Amino acid sequence: MLTVNVKGCESFIETSVQNEFISKAQSALETLNRGTGAGNDFLGWNKLPSELPQSIVDDCLSVVDKWVEKEIDLVVAIGIGGSYLGAKAVIEALSHAFTNQMGESRGPKIVFAGQNLSEEYIAELMDLISVQNVAAIVISKSGTTTEPAVAFRLIRSYIEKTYGAVDARERIVAITDKKRGALKSLADQEGYRTFVIEDNIGGRFSVLTPVGLLPVAVAGFDIKVLLKGARDMEAICNKHDASNPAIQYAAMRNALYAAGKKIELLVGFNPKLQYVGEWWKQLYGESEGKNGKGIFPAAVNFTTDLHSMGQYIQDGERTLFETVIHVVNSKRSVVIDADPQNLDGLNFLAGKHVELCNEMAQLGTKLAHVDGGVPNIEISIDQIDEYNIGQLLYFFEKACGISAYVLGVNPFDQPGVEAYKKNMFALLDKPGYEELSKELKKKL
Ligand code: PA5
Numbered sequence: 001m002l003t004v005n006v007k008g009c010e011s012f013i014e015t016s017v018q019n020e021f022i023s024k025a026q027s028a029l030e031t032l033n034r035g036t037g038a039g040n041d042f043l044g045w046n047k048l049p050s051e052l053p054q055s056i057v058d059d060c061l062s063v064v065d066k067w068v069e070k071e072i073d074l075v076v077a078i079g080i081g082g083s084y085l086g087a088k089a090v091i092e093a094l095s096h097a098f099t100n101q102m103g104e105s106r107g108p109k110i111v112f113a114g115q116n117l118s119e120e121y122i123a124e125l126m127d128l129i130s131v132q133n134v135a136a137i138v139i140s141k142s143g144t145t146t147e148p149a150v151a152f153r154l155i156r157s158y159i160e161k162t163y164g165a166v167d168a169r170e171r172i173v174a175i176t177d178k179k180r181g182a183l184k185s186l187a188d189q190e191g192y193r194t195f196v197i198e199d200n201i202g203g204r205f206s207v208l209t210p211v212g213l214l215p216v217a218v219a220g221f222d223i224k225v226l227l228k229g230a231r232d233m234e235a236i237c238n239k240h241d242a243s244n245p246a247i248q249y250a251a252m253r254n255a256l257y258a259a260g261k262k263i264e265l266l267v268g269f270n271p272k273l274q275y276v277g278e279w280w281k282q283l284y285g286e287s288e289g290k291n292g293k294g295i296f297p298a299a300v301n302f303t304t305d306l307h308s309m310g311q312y313i314q315d316g317e318r319t320l321f322e323t324v325i326h327v328v329n330s331k332r333s334v335v336i337d338a339d340p341q342n343l344d345g346l347n348f349l350a351g352k353h354v355e356l357c358n359e360m361a362q363l364g365t366k367l368a369h370v371d372g373g374v375p376n377i378e379i380s381i382d383q384i385d386e387y388n389i390g391q392l393l394y395f396f397e398k399a400c401g402i403s404a405y406v407l408g409v410n411p412f413d414q415p416g417v418e419a420y421k422k423n424m425f426a427l428l429d430k431p432g433y434e435e436l437s438k439e440l441k442k443k444l
Contacts, residue, residue: 008376039412082203106220114148143181229390
């Protein structure tokens, strides 16, 4: 079961202060669960694991069956932000590290599009899809986001030209809002199978809806077990006492922020967790970074980044704290050999597991960084599998809602994301943006 250990913060935060923030987090949990806080029309994610209709899981699995029957070998998942990062994080965490090079995977390969506007990326993706049997999942809650809309126009056109309009209907699934947006009208008109993102679930809290579940199921992973993990964590995260890990985490990160620790580094010691870090950055950055406030979320992969960021973390400006995802068990076993010549001097490791070295690196890093003035929160999960990743996702969502209320911001809006979009539309001469276009062009 997921646990939180804040011992590595003891020398930075007095017990009385910690307790004060625990009480604030308890009140914030109450506000969240009662639905009386800011953004309370976006709380659909809160009870999602326990209340998700079975029919949604069944519908996801029926898409999987259909595509297996059609021998689809590549699925393009098109989306950005909350319509991309959750699926990417789960699939990366659960996949074999060399799945692409080994040429085998549990389901069709999943590639992503619409998460950037690079012409080279999309051209190279078109090279790939031209030699595969392809399907696509297009995900956009608003149905109007430019990046996925551009990618979808190109991929849809390819699928229709290659397989014909009738077959295209069996190869394209849309996940979008119930009523609004260009994607909804397009999906209705073309007769694409459609999944709905409920109005009360924001993008970055949507990983446990079809937005995350469908690509994960298509990739061959067990979404029922993922949801079971999330459901068990939902029950734990609703406890009002200080044993609730979401309360512990939300309280400590706010106590650290109040003590001047403005930057949180999410640390993984397994490269499979890299995109969990990316998903977490969006969840916390978009939820908390507003009104001139908020912890800046960053993510690193150790030990890799100890050889690039280690110096700064140990010795740079003392505004950081670390949250380490500690994976207790490795699912694979590799033991280091004895070497009769011992030319590399590593015989002291003979007979030991590589993961033991990773564990000791983790402990050594914690001791060094805490000594260097970097507080350490540790989140432990048993292993990287569907159940534990389900727990981790829900835990981070719940803690995020609580934490943002402790901070005093609305976790469920993102007004700051609009500014670049307006400028981009104006610079691309979108009708309706003529005045802004003139204004901006003067500044360039
Ligand atoms: O969390 C959010 O709301 C955002 O990151 C959105 O997910 C992102 O902007 C994509 O939006 P949409 O799904 O409407 O295309």
